[in-house]
Amino acid sequence: MEENKQLGTAVVTGASSGLGEIFAERLAKRGYNLKLVARRKDRLDKLAAKLQSKYSIQVTNLVADLGSETDLENVVNNLKADKSITMLINNAGTSTLAPITATSVAKQKEMVDVNITALMLLSNTVLPHFIEKNEGVLINIASVLGFYSLPVSSIYSGTKGFVVQYTRGLQEELKGTNIRVQLVNPATTATEIWEVGGVPLSALDQSTIMTAEDCVDATLSGLDKGELTTHPSVNDQKIIDAYEDARNQLFGASQSGRPAERYLQN
Numbered sequence: 005m006e007e008n009k010q011l012g013t014a015v016v017t018g019a020s021s022g023l024g025e026i027f028a029e030r031l032a033k034r035g036y037n038l039k040l041v042a043r044r045k046d047r048l049d050k051l052a053a054k055l056q057s058k059y060s061i062q063v064t065n066l067v068a069d070l071g072s073e074t075d076l077e078n079v080v081n082n083l084k085a086d087k088s089i090t091m092l093i094n095n096a097g098t099s100t101l102a103p104i105t106a107t108s109v110a111k112q113k114e115m116v117d118v119n120i121t122a123l124m125l126l127s128n129t130v131l132p133h134f135i136e137k138n139e140g141v142l143i144n145i146a147s148v149l150g151f152y153s154l155p156v157s158s159i160y161s162g163t164k165g166f167v168v169q170y171t172r173g174l175q176e177e178l179k180g181t182n183i184r185v186q187l188v189n190p191a192t193t194a195t196e197i198w199e200v201g202g203v204p205l206s207a208l209d210q211s212t213i214m215t216a217e218d219c220v221d222a223t224l225s226g227l228d229k230g231e232l233t234t235h236p237s238v239n240d241q242k243i244i245d246a247y248e249d250a251r252n253q254l255f256g257a258s259q260s261g262r263p264a265e266r267y268l269q270n
């Protein structure tokens with residue numbers, strides 16, 4: 005228990021299945037107390053009971069629909085009052101993979117509410133406390149679809165693009181502090197989100213699918229190495245570096261203050 009007190013409490017959203025469930029297990033193993041958030045109470049209760057007995061940690065469940073303004077406000081207020089929080093993993097997410105004309109307004113809003121609004125408000129809730137203590141860890145789960153769009157992912161990719169840029173902005177804001185902000189861009193991983201999104205995993209090229217365990221372990225390895233951005237399934241570091249360089253170069257080149265020459269002809 006002494007160790008738990010030191011590590012504090014890790015909040016994991018979307019802990020009732022997939023990556024979130026594995027994050028909860030791995031952090032319990034490391035000795036964190038946990039606060040788990042999701043809608044499915046039965047799953048959270050089962051997981052909490054298992055982790056408490058296996059790792060002698062404390063687990064609190066917050067059953068909440070992060071797409072509901074009232075539930076989100078309750079979670080925000082709960083986290084605001086909890087000074088033991090040392091880590092937040094914004095993992096909860098939802099996806100509908102379909103053209104916009106085949107996506108109901110309710111599903112479009114749900115993606116924005118859960119993937120963007122909840123992630124932003126929960127981050128903004130814990131960060132002042134982290135800043136005050138000059139320590140803490142924030143992990144935001146984006147996606148490869150945060151920097152790439154498919155004909156069926158306009159809205160999902162848009163929400164994950166927000167996560168990418170918002171998280172990069174926080175990294176800039178918190179540069180030079182002891183607060184760690186990690187951006188994670190998983191690719192296809194075997195979880196329930198694919199059924200939820202309307203594309204069964206069986207429809208995909210099986211060689212592209214990672215296990216949830218591998219994805220979480222790679223993410224935590226990236227965290228331990230001090231990475232700002234983790235691409236769990238990208239083997240070639242040179243590709244990641246070239247992408248970052250190109251991004252920085254393009255931004256630099258945009259600051260010329262005049263039209264590019266190709267627009268000045270004739």
Ligand SMILES: NC(=O)C1=CN([C@@H]2O[C@H](COP(=O)(O)OP(=O)(O)OC[C@H]3O[C@@H](n4cnc5c(N)ncnc54)[C@H](OP(=O)(O)O)[C@@H]3O)[C@@H](O)[C@H]2O)C=CC1
Binds near residue numbers: 017022024189191
């Ligand atoms: N699997 C993949 O291929 C990839 C996944 N990701 C991202 O990883 C993250 C985890 O998803 P993954 O594990 O794959 O999928 P799962 O569907 O297994 O898990 C999603 C989790 O989010 C929770 N959640 C969804 N909607 C809400 C809501 N309205 N309120 C509260 N909790 C909610 C679910 O809990 P409950 O239903 O009980 O509320 C569940 O625990 C997501 O952000 C996803 O976008 C990124 C790239 C690839």
Ligand SMILES: N[C@@H](C=O)C(=O)O
Binds near residue numbers: 190
């Ligand atoms: N979660 C997946 C799509 O639904 C992804 O981000 O690739």
